[in-house]
Amino acid sequence: MAAEETFEHHSYDVVVIGAGGAGLRAAIAAHDAGARTALICRSLLGKAHTVMAEGGIAAALGNLWPEDNWQVHFRDTMRGGKLLNHWRMAELHAKEAPARVYELEQWGALFDRTQNGKISQRDFGGHRYARLAHVGDRTGLEMIRALQQRAVSMGIDVFMELTITDLLKDGANVAGAFGYWRDSGRFVVFEAPSVVLATGGIGKSWKVTSNSWECTGDGHAIALRAGATVLNMEFVQFHPTGMVWPLSVRGLLVTESVRGDGGILLNSEKRRFMFDYIPEFFKAETADNIEEADRWYTDKTNNRRPPELLPRDEVARAINSEIKAGRGSPHGGVLLDIASRRTPEFIRRRLPSMYHQFKELADVDITKEPMEIGPTCHYMMGGVEVDPDTQASVVPGLFAAGEVGGGMHGANRLGGNSLSDLIVFGKRAGEYAAAFAAGLGSARPKVAQADVARFAEVALAPFQESAVKENPYSVHRELQETMQDLVGIIRVESELKEALDSIAALSARAASVSVEGNRQYNPGWHLALDLRNMLLVSEAVARAALERQESRGGHTRDDYPMTDPYWSGQNVVLQIGADASSSSHSALAVRRQALPKPPPELAELLEELH
Amino acid sequence: MSYELKLRIWRGGPSGGDLKDYVVPAEEGQVVLDAVHHAQATQANDLAVRWNCKAGKCGSCSAEINGRPGLMCMTRLSTFAEGEAVTITPLRAFPVIRDLVTDVSFNYQKARHVPAFRPSADQPVAPFTMYQTDVERSQEFRKCIECWLCQNTCHVVRDHEENKPHFAGPRFFIRYAELDMHPNDDLDRKKSLQQSEGLGYCNITKCCTEVCPEHIKITDNAIIPMKERVIDVKYDPVVRFLGRRGRS
Numbered sequence: 001m002a003a004e005e006t007f008e009h010h011s012y013d014v015v016v017i018g019a020g021g022a023g024l025r026a027a028i029a030a031h032d033a034g035a036r037t038a039l040i041c042r043s044l045l046g047k048a049h050t051v052m053a054e055g056g057i058a059a060a061l062g063n064l065w066p067e068d069n070w071q072v073h074f075r076d077t078m079r080g081g082k083l084l085n086h087w088r089m090a091e092l093h094a095k096e097a098p099a100r101v102y103e104l105e106q107w108g109a110l111f112d113r114t115q116n117g118k119i120s121q122r123d124f125g126g127h128r129y130a131r132l133a134h135v136g137d138r139t140g141l142e143m144i145r146a147l148q149q150r151a152v153s154m155g156i157d158v159f160m161e162l163t164i165t166d167l168l169k170d171g172a173n174v175a176g177a178f179g180y181w182r183d184s185g186r187f188v189v190f191e192a193p194s195v196v197l198a199t200g201g202i203g204k205s206w207k208v209t210s211n212s213w214e215c216t217g218d219g220h221a222i223a224l225r226a227g228a229t230v231l232n233m234e235f236v237q238f239h240p241t242g243m244v245w246p247l248s249v250r251g252l253l254v255t256e257s258v259r260g261d262g263g264i265l266l267n268s269e270k271r272r273f274m275f276d277y278i279p280e281f282f283k284a285e286t287a288d289n290i291e292e293a294d295r296w297y298t299d300k301t302n303n304r305r306p307p308e309l310l311p312r313d314e315v316a317r318a319i320n321s322e323i324k325a326g327r328g329s330p331h332g333g334v335l336l337d338i339a340s341r342r343t344p345e346f347i348r349r350r351l352p353s354m355y356h357q358f359k360e361l362a363d364v365d366i367t368k369e370p371m372e373i374g375p376t377c378h379y380m381m382g383g384v385e386v387d388p389d390t391q392a393s394v395v396p397g398l399f400a401a402g403e404v405g406g407g408m409h410g411a412n413r414l415g416g417n418s419l420s421d422l423i424v425f426g427k428r429a430g431e432y433a434a435a436f437a438a439g440l441g442s443a444r445p446k447v448a449q450a451d452v453a454r455f456a457e458v459a460l461a462p463f464q465e466s467a468v469k470e471n472p473y474s475v476h477r478e479l480q481e482t483m484q485d486l487v488g489i490i491r492v493e494s495e496l497k498e499a500l501d502s503i504a505a506l507s508a509r510a511a512s513v514s515v516e517g518n519r520q521y522n523p524g525w526h527l528a529l530d531l532r533n534m535l536l537v538s539e540a541v542a543r544a545a546l547e548r549q550e551s552r553g554g555h556t557r558d559d560y561p562m563t564d565p566y567w568s569g570q571n572v573v574l575q576i577g578a579d580a581s582s583s584s585h586s587a588l589a590v591r592r593q594a595l596p597k598p599p600p601e602l603a604e605l606l607e608e609l610h
Numbered sequence: 611m612s613y614e615l616k617l618r619i620w621r622g623g624p625s626g627g628d629l630k631d632y633v634v635p636a637e638e639g640q641v642v643l644d645a646v647h648h649a650q651a652t653q654a655n656d657l658a659v660r661w662n663c664k665a666g667k668c669g670s671c672s673a674e675i676n677g678r679p680g681l682m683c684m685t686r687l688s689t690f691a692e693g694e695a696v697t698i699t700p701l702r703a704f705p706v707i708r709d710l711v712t713d714v715s716f717n718y719q720k721a722r723h724v725p726a727f728r729p730s731a732d733q734p735v736a737p738f739t740m741y742q743t744d745v746e747r748s749q750e751f752r753k754c755i756e757c758w759l760c761q762n763t764c765h766v767v768r769d770h771e772e773n774k775p776h777f778a779g780p781r782f783f784i785r786y787a788e789l790d791m792h793p794n795d796d797l798d799r800k801k802s803l804q805q806s807e808g809l810g811y812c813n814i815t816k817c818c819t820e821v822c823p824e825h826i827k828i829t830d831n832a833i834i835p836m837k838e839r840v841i842d843v844k845y846d847p848v849v850r851f852l853g854r855r856g857r858s
Contacts, residue, residue: 044660045718046756047668061737105736108727108792110745110752117739135749141667142752153726160718183707212662246639252665357665360684362639473651517656520623521708524655 007452008188012038012157013437014430015177015192017164017219020048021140021422022402022429023198024147025100029430030196031156035437037430038190039151040159042182042214046148049200049212050422053140054255054353056122056132057104057423058416059097063118065129065300070094072128075605077417078598079281080126080311081381081410082553083568083606084232087598088388089408093417093424100423101133109146111135123260126311126414128285129300136352137255143419162188164218165529166455167195167226167398170445174226174397178455182526185519187456193444194433196391197223197384197400198426202236202541205534206377207484210242210253216530217537219404223384224536224576224588228393231406231571231593232382233537234544235554237413238489240265240315242376244333249361251376254336254354256415258371259308261350262297263338265319266370267327273334274307277318282310313412313553316375320489323374333374339367375489379418381409381554382544385573391429397436397445401429411553462515462528469514472528479506479534487542492558496546503542507535536588543590544572569595611638615687616695617645619657623708629697630654636687642696643671643682646710658709666823669757673710674699679759679821701762714758720778723807724785730796744793751788751832753824754781760818760828766811777808780818780828787832790839804840809833 014030016023019041027039041048060073073094078085105111105119111133112120121130135142151158164179168189176191199219203211220230241254259265267273278286286307287293293306308315319334329335338347344367348355351366358364358371383406384393391399400406402422409417462472486499510531515524550564551557571594576587597603615636618629632649643661650657661671664683671682676690676697690696704712733739760780767773778786786803789795803809814837816829826832 043662043668044670044714047662047670049662051668051755052663052665102736105738106729108789108795110740110749110792113740113742113745117741118737135752138667138753141755145752149721149724149726152721183711183713212664212668214662247637248640248644249665353667360666361641361686471651471655473655477651515655521658521711522656523650523658 005187005456007456008186009191010038010188011191012036013192014038014194014196014433015040015190016196016198016430017177018048018198018200018402018404019045019158020050020198020200020402021143021147021419022426023048023196024144024151025423025426026196026198026401026430026433027156028147028151028154029427030434031154033431033434035194035434038157038159038192040162040164040179042161042163044160045158046144048144049215050140050144050419052210052212052253053143053419054137054253055124055257055260056134056139056416057097057101057143057419058124058127058131058414059101059133059420060094060131061098061101061119061121061133063114064121068129068131071605073097073131074602076127077414078410078606080414081412082563083410084552084571084595085410086388086407086596087602088596089425091602092388092428093408093421096424097420100420100427104143104146104423107146107150109142111142122257123297123309124256124415125259125309125315127416132260132416134257136350137257138353139419143423163526163529164222165459167222168447168451169226170448172396173445174395175445175447178452180459183521185522185525187459189447189452191447192437193440194397194399194437196429196433197398197404198402198429199404201380201403202534202537203377203380205479205483205538207480208242208251209377210239210251211377216534217380218530218533219400220380220383220540221533221536223393223395223398223400223404224540224574226395226398227576228395228398229385229573229575230383230540231385231573232410232544233540233574234548234572235381235411236377236541237312237379237381237554238316238375239378240312240319240375241336241373243362244329244372244374245331246362252357252361253376253378254371254373255351256312257351258336258338258354261338262341263308263336264306264341265308265315266335266337267322268329269327273322273327274310274315274318277314277321278307278310279314282314286310311412311414316489317556319375329372331372333372335370336373337370339369379403379413381411381413382406389428390432391425392432392436399429399433401425411555459529462513462525464514466512466514468512470509470512472513472515472524472531475506475510475513475531476527476534479503479531479538482506483538483541487538487545490556490558491545493546496542499542500539500546503535503539510535539588540574543588544574547572547590547592571595611688611692612636613692615645617649618695618697619646619649619710620699621657621709622706624706627706640687641683642675642685642687642698645687645696646682646698658707658711660711667755669755669823672701672757672759672762674702679763681757681759681823684823701758703762703768704758716774717756717758717761717779717781720782723778724782724789725797725799725802727789727792727795728797730794733794738794740793747791747831748788750826751784753826754784755824756781757823759821759823763817763821765815765817766808773808773811776806777811780812780833782807783809783812783836784826784828784832787836790836800840803836809836809840812837
């Protein structure tokens with residue numbers, strides 16, 4: 001039926017795929033640079049996963065602690081990432097985040113204020129000073145609205161509820177993108193020499209996740225199929241605090257602000273267990289007794305940080321260990337207590353959506369009782385390998401920013417560094433994508449009609465009659481179980497191999513997925529197409545996890561429990577071989593690549609203790 | 611609690627449709643969206659429903675649940691009696707695309723009419739000095755998750771398609787109020803609010819406030835103050851009725 005269809009065509013200089021923080025910021029930058037820009041989102045505008053970010057945007061504004069500056073932020077980010085970050089991205093991020101935050105204020109964002117009328121900042125794990133600009137615990141909503149309203153006022157063309165399935169190429173270069181309208185199911189061809197991927201994360205391949213349905217790793221998979229390289233895919237962040245009860249909301253995020261604002265973690269014996277889990281790497285900067293930890297909230301100069309505010313990988317592993325040791329809460333988590341630490345007024349003012357969320361979904365009043373929490377799949381540190389300054393991938397014309405980009409966060413991301421990542425590198429990606437398109441002049445790549453026909457055929461495959469009718473929802477559920485059970489917080493070679501076998505079997509089944517109904521707003525069909533991406537990305541994660549034989553940040557190997565100095569200089573890079581059209585799992589090639597070393601003046605900052 | 615829940619879901623498209631019955635298991639702590647997802651995964655793979663966060667933060671899963679507009683992800687099954695059928699229909703004020711998904715583009719068109727934030731001449735470039743007490747009023751309106759429930763419920767447009775071109779609706783009245791009360795915005799939008807956005811159509815029945823999942827006091831804190839502020843621009847029978855209440 002594809003052959004008879006006339007496809008809708010659009011021509012732009014820059015096409016931005018994804019309209020969360022990074023996509024919106026990239027589109028604004030590309031438009032500002034004079035490029036004809038299209039912004040494409042799978043959901044309605046303003047619903048992207050950025051909207052769920054709670055705690056804040058990390059930026060060394062120095063509004064509460066004048067001692068704070070970009071050097072300290074850089075150091076914290078690199079140490080939090082276990083020194084596996086691309087130093088140049090961490091440097092640019094720390095330097096540019098303040099300007100990007102003020103830009104949001106310039107466009108109408110209303111952050112919470114300090115006594116003297118500046119943007120207030122809050123404490124978060126791994127940050128030496130109170131650094132996160134925030135609005136209660138709904139900072140992501142504020143960011144996405146400010147950017148959305150800016151983009152709309154500029155008149156940028158927005159394509160809502162449109163899914164891109166693949167990139168079109170002309171030789172080595174990007175030539176455009178192919179997709180379908182979710183409401184009509186009709187195909188659309190975008191011709192554009194520059195494409196910015198800003199598609200976010202991959203959490204939907206795990207059973208317990210804080211991520212929305214959109215986080216299916218589309219950008220990671222699209223980039224791989226287009227010939228780009230991805231790195232650091234073994235580093236998946238399990239946020240320490242997701243809801244565990246009721247089952248219906250298992251995995252839903254409980255902001256780190258609860259701990260930043262004074263909350264503590266307790267096991268079933270009411271013991272503040274984090275003091276038992278302070279790693280050597282952070283000993284010098286972490287309080288080893290309750291008194292010092294509690295004094296830190298008001299006096300950061302003379303006290304060290306409470307262990308509850310260690311980076312997320314450390315806290316998630318500690319919680320996991322407590323639960324495994326039989327010291328968990330009734331529903332298989334641990335307790336997060338702020339009720340006994342702060343007044344009800346303080347909690348309701350600082351954490352309004354947490355109060356609302358627990359009250360309405362779990363019948364728990366967090367001003368009176370502790371929350372039950374446990375780790376939840378939250379964030380993908382890995383992503384498309386990009387040039388740190390321009391966000392360009394190895395495919396000419398293809399850029400990536402935000403969670404789909406790789407390198408910035410190394411082995412573990414600090415809380416608050418995601419929202420700042422979006423706006424710092426979103427802007428850079430948009431600018432350089434526009435410049436790349438302008439630099440081509442009239443020598444623009446051309447879309448090959450054969451590719452368009454082929455992508456249409458792939459997209460329609462689930463409507464084909466097949467002997468075995470697989471239900472896409474069942475395949476998805478089984479993939480989630482595989483990743484949860486075998487590629488979770490703690491990994492081991494035998495299970496990773498088992499996961500790869502399971503993914504291969506599921507990929508075969510996904511090929512015979514068959515959907516009922518027609519092309520009009522058909523979620524079964526949409527999921528069938530998303531599955532292809534989830535399976536490819538899941539395989540990339542498992543392969544990278546198998547390759548890295550050490551434990552570091554978000555990657556913990558039971559069979560290699562120590563950090564290995566050899567691996568501190570290595571990235572695991574994946575790329576699909578010659579047959580780029582294939583989504584076959586066997587096409588993924590894994591290799592090791594030396595990590596660039598920071599120049600001496602930045603390396604020095606990493607050695608400094610306070 | 612664990613029982614067989616009877617769901618009645620409207621299935622169809624622009625040319626019509628009807629309620630279809632599904633029986634799904636109901637478990638403790640579940641919300642309406644869980645039940646709809648269960649039906650979708652096991653009995654109706656092509657059931658069209660919008661959702662994203664399933665946490666009351668994105669405002670995608672708005673529908674009419676037993677006739678009452680609400681978010682499916684924040685409506686717990688425990689609010690219904692066991693054995694009670696739960697009927698889910700699409701938002702009534704917007705054209706159906708398919709099943710529970712409606713065409714809400716009306717709202718995105720209205721969003722384009724709002725003149726953007728403009729910093730004052732006193733503080734043209736951020737960082738701005740602004741105090742918490744001064745930003746709080748606008749912050750209340752910026753909690754809006756754009757679920758469009760207020761737009762769907764407002765009787766000015768709910769059964770009066772003909773009013774849509776001249777009426778921005780409660781969501782955008784709070785957007786105008788937010789900008790008007792922003793401590794560092796100096797653009798006067800009152801004239802367009804009254805003359806082309808239809809603030810005068812609102813006769814403060816507070817239906818919008820009642821359905822707001824963010825509990826924003828749309829009528830009391832945004833619409834009534836804005837009606838008072840525009841009185842100088844144009845006559846409004848409601849303000850005359852209320853009298854001016856001294857808020858500037």
